[in-house]
Amino acid sequence: MQHDPQPAGFWKRNQMKIAPYVFFAPGALMFSIYVLIPIVQSIWISFQDWDGLGPKTWIGLANYVELLDDDTFYVALKNNLLWLGLYLLAIPMGLAAALFLNQNVWGIRLYKSMFFFPFVISQVVVGLMFTWFYAPDFGLFSQMIKWLTGSEVAILADERYVTYGIIVAGLWPQTAYCMILYLTGLNNLNSEQIEAARMDNARGWRLLRHVILPQLAPATFIAMVVTVIGALRSFDLVSIMTAGGPYGSSQVLSYFMYEQALSEYGYRMGYGAAIAVVLFLIMMVFITLFIVRMIAQERNR
Amino acid sequence: MFPTPIQKASGPTRLAYQIALPIALVIWLFPLIGVAVTSLRPASDLAAGNYFGVPSSIAFENYASVFRDSPIGWYILNSFKVTIPTVIGAVGLSCLTGFALAVYGFRANLWVFFAFVAGNFIPFQILMVPVRDLTLKAGLYDSTLGLVLFHVAFQTGFCTLFMRNFIKGMPFALIESARVEGVSEWQIFRHIVLPLMRPAIAALSVLVFTFVWNDYFWATVLVQGQHAMPVTAGLYALNGQWVAAWHLVSAGSIVAALPPVLMFFLMQRHFIAGLTLGATKG
Numbered sequence: 001m002q003h004d005p006q007p008a009g010f011w012k013r014n015q016m017k018i019a020p021y022v023f024f025a026p027g028a029l030m031f032s033i034y035v036l037i038p039i040v041q042s043i044w045i046s047f048q049d050w051d052g053l054g055p056k057t058w059i060g061l062a063n064y065v066e067l068l069d070d071d072t073f074y075v076a077l078k079n080n081l082l083w084l085g086l087y088l089l090a091i092p093m094g095l096a097a098a099l100f101l102n103q104n105v106w107g108i109r110l111y112k113s114m115f116f117f118p119f120v121i122s123q124v125v126v127g128l129m130f131t132w133f134y135a136p137d138f139g140l141f142s143q144m145i146k147w148l149t150g151s152e153v154a155i156l157a158d159e160r161y162v163t164y165g166i167i168v169a170g171l172w173p174q175t176a177y178c179m180i181l182y183l184t185g186l187n188n189l190n191s192e193q194i195e196a197a198r199m200d201n202a203r204g205w206r207l208l209r210h211v212i213l214p215q216l217a218p219a220t221f222i223a224m225v226v227t228v229i230g231a232l233r234s235f236d237l238v239s240i241m242t243a244g245g246p247y248g249s250s251q252v253l254s255y256f257m258y259e260q261a262l263s264e265y266g267y268r269m270g271y272g273a274a275i276a277v278v279l280f281l282i283m284m285v286f287i288t289l290f291i292v293r294m295i296a297q298e299r300n301r
Numbered sequence: 302m303f304p305t306p307i308q309k310a311s312g313p314t315r316l317a318y319q320i321a322l323p324i325a326l327v328i329w330l331f332p333l334i335g336v337a338v339t340s341l342r343p344a345s346d347l348a349a350g351n352y353f354g355v356p357s358s359i360a361f362e363n364y365a366s367v368f369r370d371s372p373i374g375w376y377i378l379n380s381f382k383v384t385i386p387t388v389i390g391a392v393g394l395s396c397l398t399g400f401a402l403a404v405y406g407f408r409a410n411l412w413v414f415f416a417f418v419a420g421n422f423i424p425f426q427i428l429m430v431p432v433r434d435l436t437l438k439a440g441l442y443d444s445t446l447g448l449v450l451f452h453v454a455f456q457t458g459f460c461t462l463f464m465r466n467f468i469k470g471m472p473f474a475l476i477e478s479a480r481v482e483g484v485s486e487w488q489i490f491r492h493i494v495l496p497l498m499r500p501a502i503a504a505l506s507v508l509v510f511t512f513v514w515n516d517y518f519w520a521t522v523l524v525q526g527q528h529a530m531p532v533t534a535g536l537y538a539l540n541g542q543w544v545a546a547w548h549l550v551s552a553g554s555i556v557a558a559l560p561p562v563l564m565f566f567l568m569q570r571h572f573i574a575g576l577t578l579g580a581t582k583g
Contacts (some may be wrong), residue, residue, distance in 0.1 A: 012485075012575075015485060015486050016486070019401075019405070019486035020401045020404075020405035020489070021401075023397045023398065023400050023490070024397070024398055024401035024402070026394055026397060026459060026574070027394040027395060027397060027398035028398065028413075028456045030394065030450075030453060030457055031416075031417070031420065031454055031455075031457055031458055031461075033435075033454065034428070034435075034450070034451050034455060035420045035423075035428060035455060035458060036420065038418060038427070038428045038430075038431035038432050038435070039423065039427055039428065041431035041432055042427045042428070042429075042431055043431075045430055045431070052430075052433075052434070064559030078457060081349070097403070098302075099304055100325070102302070102303070102304065103304075103306065104306060104307075104308070105307060105318070105319065105322075107349070108322075110354035111322055111326060111567060113565075113566070114326055114329075114330065115329060116565075116573075117328065117330065117333065118330075118333070119563070120511060120561050120562050121333075121513035121515075121558045121561070121562065122514070122517065122533050122557060122558060122561070123515065123517060124500075124515075124517050124533045124534075124536055124537055124557070125536070125554045125557055125558045126332075127335065128336075128536070128540060128550060128554050129335070129336050129554065130332060132332075132335070132336060132339070132547055132550070133331075133332045133335065138347075138350075138547075139354040140331070140332075140335055140353070142314070143353070143396035177576075180573060180577060181574060181576075181577055184573065184577035186303065189302070189303060191302065192401070194303055196326040207303065208303070211576040212303050219577075222577075225422075229422050230422065233424055235425070235426075235517075235518055236517045236518065238326045239517070239521075239537075240537060240540075253364065253424075253426075254424060254425070254426050255483045257426040257429070258426065258429070258518075258522075261429065261430060262522075269430045270361060272426075272429070272430060273430050275426070276424065276429065276430070277426045277427065279424045279426055279427070280423060280424055280427040282425075283422065283423060283424055284419070284423075286316075286422075287418070287419050287422045287423070288420070290418075291415055291418050291419065295411070295414075295415075
């Protein structure tokens with residue numbers, strides 16, 4: 001055995017132990033400072049009365065008690081449920097669009113890209129487009145309604161319809177997203193199974209339900225995840241299209257929080273944080289479900 | 302293939318499909334087409350009530366006016382100043398963290414995985430108050446750097462998962478044999494793994510570019526003044542000034558939407574590969 005004249009450097013000897021942490025540290029540090037620690041801080045702030053500048057005062061659960069008494073909170077909660085329920089329509093609509101486009105004809109690739117277009121555009125632009133689309137007097141949509149029913153409806157100024165109007169705007173890019181997930185899934189189908197099923201005379205709906213959909217399960221799962229998260233995160237469209245109005249009727253928790261924390265009548269950081277914590281807890285229920293499934297998949301691989 | 306290829310269908314069905322395609326597309330993109338046409342409509346048409354008819358002339362003037370009379374050019378520059386450093390930072394950091402998570406058997410691997418996934422899906426509002434406070438205290442409020450640092454940190458979560466899965470898919474024997482040869486861990490990363498990560502880097506770059514360009518929430522929370530405002534927040538501010546000047550709002554919207562759209566068309570394959578990761582294998 002050859003004797004080393006100089007003992008190998010500290011790094012050489014220990015690199016297998018140190019290297020993982022060296023590679024991991026910079027990203028983990030950034031992520032902790034800007035994501036993990038702020039979550040804990042927000043929970044802490046939700047027990048305080050704080051204007052964002054002066055000293056914080058510990059007020060225990062007072063913010064949460066006030067929240068339970070706040071009518072806007074219930075409107076926002078109800079609208080969030082509405083978003084969640086209706087947003088899921090993006091999944092079957094995306095599947096339908098994918099089935100429609102999954103053909104090999106001339107120019108189909110361009111069609112697929114164009115159908116995907118709404119997802120690439122900023123939600124600010126989507127919001128402005130639909131505001132214009134719904135605008136009374138000259139909006140295309142309200143003109144169509146006028147032509148069909150004879151009377152005009154100002155969707156975004158009507159407490160009954162406003163949330164539905166915004167959700168439709170949100171469904172536009174979300175459907176495109178689900179469509180692209182399903183198109184990728186359809187590209188990777190097991191053709192032998194399909195041919196075998198066709199031999200057994202399975203066609204149309206039955207083939208779709210019993211052979212195709214099970215094979216598309218991974219795409220459906222991802223579509224569920226992004227759609228549920230997207231529905232609960234909805235902020236941009238509400239902010240652009242109505243700012244929660246008219247009379248707070250299109251509020252959702254994410255916008256309500258923003259409005260309370262940075263309101264023009266004075267900053268209420270503690271109260272805002274309490275709303276954020278409620279939204280966070282709701283989303284954690286879904287996130288935990290998703291992660292349990294992801295980890296199970298990881299183990300099965 | 303499902304549904305049955307249209308080539309096997311009868312002639313009339315094939316024809317019907319070919320006709321249905323463009324019609325469906327026009328209906329699907331109706332709001333977009335409407336805005337695109339309005340952006341080229343002269344203001345006089347709108348004043349005269351010609352909202353839907355053929356424009357009396359093609360008014361590129363609207364675009365010129367948007368750039369001349371509003372700071373939108375400046376806003377777009379700001380968006381680039383936020384987006385490009387973020388792409389470099391987040392993709393660079395996640396190459397390192399993804400490598401660490403994929404190649405070494407961390408004891409805490411599962412928890413780290415959990416933290417990154419959860420961190421990726423949480424509502425922004427739970428971060429808003431502390432991140433705004435931190436940015437203020439660091440003197441970075443109202444600056445593009447403040448936005449960049451947050452976006453880098455947040456996008457690193459998503460990118461790390463992506464990179465980890467990508468590297469896991471590589472043949473591990475490659476790394477093993479290099480170790481036997483005495484190649485250092487850094488050299489393995491730099492000369493063996495990194496070159497193979499090019500497709501993942503491309504996919505993440507387009508995705509992060511689009512996500513960050515289109516961000517509106519943080520642009521309103523961390524920026525107040527014109528000098529650092531990205532185009533999403535800027536467009537919203539301009540919308541307030543251009544009340545009912547829909548030809549200008551439309552032109553501004555198209556301008557703001559253009560960079561990610563171009564990015565998408567140029568790098569379509571990578572974009573979709575990134576977005577649909579996990580949609581095929583379960």
